[in-house]
Structures are given as structure tokens and as C-alpha cells.
Amino acid sequence: MFNSLQGRSAIVTGGSKGIGRGIAETLARAGVNVVITGRTQADIDATAADLADVGGSVTGVAADVSSPEDCRRVVAAAVERNGGVDIVCANAGIFPSGRLADLTPEDLEQVMGVNFKGTVYIVQAALEPLTASGHGRVIITSSITGPVTGFPGWSHYGASKAAQLGFLRTAAIELAPKKITVNAVLPGNIITEGLIEMGQTYMDQMAAAVPQGRLGSVADIGNAALFFATDEAAYITGQSLVVDGGQILPESPEALADL
Template sequence: MTALLDSRTALVTGGTVGIGAGIARQLRDHGAQVIVTGLTEDECSQAREDGFTAYVLDVRDRAACDEVIARAADELGGLSVLASNAGVYPQARIEAMTDEDIDLIFDINVKGTIHAVQAAIPALEASGRGRIVVTSSITGNFTGFPAWSHYGATKAAQMGFVRSAAIELARRGITINAVLPGNILTPGLKELGQEYLDQMARSVPAGYLGEPEDIGATVAFLASDGARYITGQGIVVDGGQILPETPEALEEI
């Protein structure tokens, strides 16, 4: 596609499916060497069929993050980009939410993000132009949705981490930013059925739902030299979804 990321080396956690796969494809299309991680061997096998080197990784495991990210950096000859995308979005109503529900989502979405960043810092600093991009969400930062209160809390926590981490990492030549997707056409969303997809598309001023590559394109920019002076920020990628004050506002278009 372009040489935007020529000579860059990248690791995408949760990069085998959905938004993560879109990120991996965009980074590769823009010239980066890319390795991805997935939660299962089946996921990784599919990514390998698509031409990626893929490792199994559960980001809840700090030691595994250290090992896999060091291995990826060694194979790539260094690491200049970390796309910390691994995450889950189970639903649970507040009154039914168990400690196990809370622990699971915080362990993956928040602790997993921190584990990946911690493990990648030495290689990113050594690259001289390290870039970290976290996949957060509009949910929890700008919007809410029933049964996703714990999910929204993790996504807001990620942004809190990004802002303070940006200060710590700036003098080490590393930027850290986030993308905040709206409704994106992932396999999980498609499983909800065409009627639901059509309803969601009607709530977006652009009139359609985004593709994983739309998120990937933003990650590619944040990973590039053109974003060298941007850090601690979150970019909303949602087709304008968070903008209307009321549903009736869209009727005026």
C-alpha cells in the first residue's frame, strides 16, 4: 500500500481476529514487519494461513508476556511498535455481576494491557522511536450501554493508564496513544444479526458501520513518524457515533 511504516517492526496482541486482525493487516500493508498473538492455537493457525507469524499468548500471564514479546523482538530484529489490542467484552448486568466476572475483564483488559506495555518497553526504547497504541473504546470514555458497566470501566481505566504512561515514557523516546472504536463490523458483532447491524448503522451519522481496517489505519498513523509529537491521546474512530445529542438529530440530516 505505502511505505509509511517501512523499516518498522510491530507486535499486535489479540491480532488474530476482529479489530486486531485489521490492525495487523494495515500495519503490514503500510510496510511494517508484523507478528501477532492470539489466545488459542486455532486462532494463531488462521493468522499463519494469512501470512503472519503468530504466537499463543494470554496477556493475563506476566511471565508469558515477557517471554513472547522478547521472542518477537528477537525474531524481528527489534521492536518499534506495540499494538496492545487483546481484550474481551462479555456482558453482565450489575446486579448479576460476580467477582469472577469483574476479575476476568479487568485482568485481561487492564492488567493485560499493562503487562504487554511493561514487557515491550526495553525493545521499544532501544528502537529509538517506540510507539504504543492501545485499543480502548468509546464505551466507558464517552458512552455507556446496559450490561457493559464493567467493560466500560476497563476501557476508561486504559485511558487513565495511557495518559500517565505517556509522561513516564516520553523522555525514553516512546509515545503511547489509544484508538477508541465505535461499532465495528467484527465477527462478534455480525453474530448479532442483520437487523441489529442495520439498527446500529442508523445510529451513526456516516450511515454505515466501520471495518477493522478503519481502526488499523488509525493505528498505522499513530505508529508512524508523522505522529511523533502525539502522546497520551485517544482518537475516536466511530463515524460520528458519539456526536448526536438525541436520535432525532439524525433525522435532520
């Protein structure tokens, strides 16, 4: 039986949609008071309204995590509203497609700015309250794409996700004396608005590549993040957990042919 997280304070960047919303809902159902970020106030307000009665409070701040100033503003809001920050879920991410030959400096800056720099900035901004909490938790949403696998059109995305894990390992060492753990969840193909936009054919192809025969849900990622947030996970740091239904296991499509 896990100790209760009731009344603790969390920030979930990119929490108005997709995986971030799933993480925010899972934490709120555990009694955590959550501040979510997003770029669109209407999306933030809609998510906060939808999650109003799940347990802990859910409020939002419109912010661009590629801006250090915005990250500091988000942390200040969480401290003011919820009395501190115990958990930071660095989840905000973008995944525009672009072949290597066509990538521009602006393309690279955009993806690295949100996915990698945004992770660093929100953790930096929250260091003081995370230390004060005595049980600080940083949970990074990375991906199997980049750290483990590749996919045409996502070389810049994959690089940003691998960079998060490089950051994680040293950050975990530096923050360990402050009783702050730093871990990552590596989702496979999860049903989100972004995946749905890629079309049913793509979704069917991806599901066929998963030994479990299905795409993941945002709750699958939320539950993994929730575990890393617990007191019981206090001795786990610098680690990454793949949540993909076994997608990275087969060495070829033929390995699944007889299942």
C-alpha cells in the first residue's frame, strides 16, 4: 500500500492535452493539487473544468516552456496557489515532422526549445520549492523515439528526447543530496489528439507492431508517473521506464506473425 499523496503540489507542463492531461488527471485523482500549463488559455480552462471533481484541484497557467521567464511564472503560481511544489512533470513536447535534408535552424530551435530546453527551464525554476518539500520529484516525459528507436521525419524530435535522458542522469546526481529524484517515462504509441491526427491507417500500423496488439492510453503513462511521484519510489533516481506494450521487443515484424 502506497502512502497518500493527498495535498501535495504538482506542476504538469503541457497538461491541457494528451499525455500531460492524463498525468494531471492521475495525480489529481490521487489527491494532488495540480497546476497545468499550455499555450492556449481556452484549452487550459476546458481541462481544468473537466477535472474539477476528480480529487485534488486542477488549475492552469498559459505559458511557453521554452521561456525561462514563463517557467518561473508557472512555479510562482504553483507556490502561491498550493503552498509549494513537490512534483514537477516536465511533459510539454512537440513533434513536427521533417526530413533531415529539409530541416532548418528554426525547425531545430523550435523542437529543442520546447522539448529539451523546456525540461531544463522548468526544473531550474522549481529547484527551491522542490528542495524545501523534502521529497521533490522530477518526472520527465521522454519517448522511445530517440533514446531507443528511430522514425523517418523525426530526427530532430528523437534528438530532443534523447537529450532529456542525458540531462536526467547528471541532474539526478546533482539533486540527490537535496532529496530530489529525477526519472523519466518513455511512452510508446499512446492514443492522443496528435496521434489521432496522423490518421487511422497510421494508428492501425502502430498497433500491429505492439505485442499487446493495442495502442497505449494516457492513463498508462499517468500511472507510471504517479509511481515515480510516490514516497515508495524515493530510492529510484536517474532511471527511465519504457511504457510501450512491448513495442521495442520484436527484432522484426515476423516475430509477431504467429501471435
